Amino acid sequence: MQNRRQCKRRQLIYHLPVIEVKSGVKLGYLADITAEGMQLISESKYVADSIHVVRIEGVSGCFEDESITMEILIRWCKRDLNGRTWVVGCSICDKNGRDVERIIKLIYRCTM
Numbered sequence: 001m002q003n004r005r006q007c008k009r010r011q012l013i014y015h016l017p018v019i020e021v022k023s024g025v026k027l028g029y030l031a032d033i034t035a036e037g038m039q040l041i042s043e044s045k046y047v048a049d050s051i052h053v054v055r056i057e058g059v060s061g062c063f064e065d066e067s068i069t070m071e072i073l074i075r076w077c078k079r080d081l082n083g084r085t086w087v088v089g090c091s092i093c094d095k096n097g098r099d100v101e102r103i104i105k106l107i108y109r110c111t112m
Contacts, residue, residue, distance in 0.1 A: 042090040
């Protein structure tokens with residue numbers, strides 16, 4: 001797979017839950033993030049090219065409302081090396097200036 005990433009991927013210190021807004025189902029945990037996209041660790045397999053509105057929870061201390069809501073496009077999904085979980089690569093869709101600012105704030109407060 002060709003690396004198309006524009007920004008350096010940053011691993012999170014905490015694996016924050018990522019919830020699908022419409023269904024309330026936990027898609028997985030945020031493993032790393034850039035201003036362009038994110039990688040999730042999930043117990044479920046997801047279909048590439050599917051769009052989801054998600055909420056990243058547990059970001060208290062970073063934002064007043066303790067979550068970030070955004071639309072993501074699942075680019076790929078493959079088995080993790082441990083064979084029990086899935087690694088899910090996502091792009092962040094329709095970013096506005098406020099979203100990018102909040103993501104960058106999350107990156108610098110919650111990453112290694």
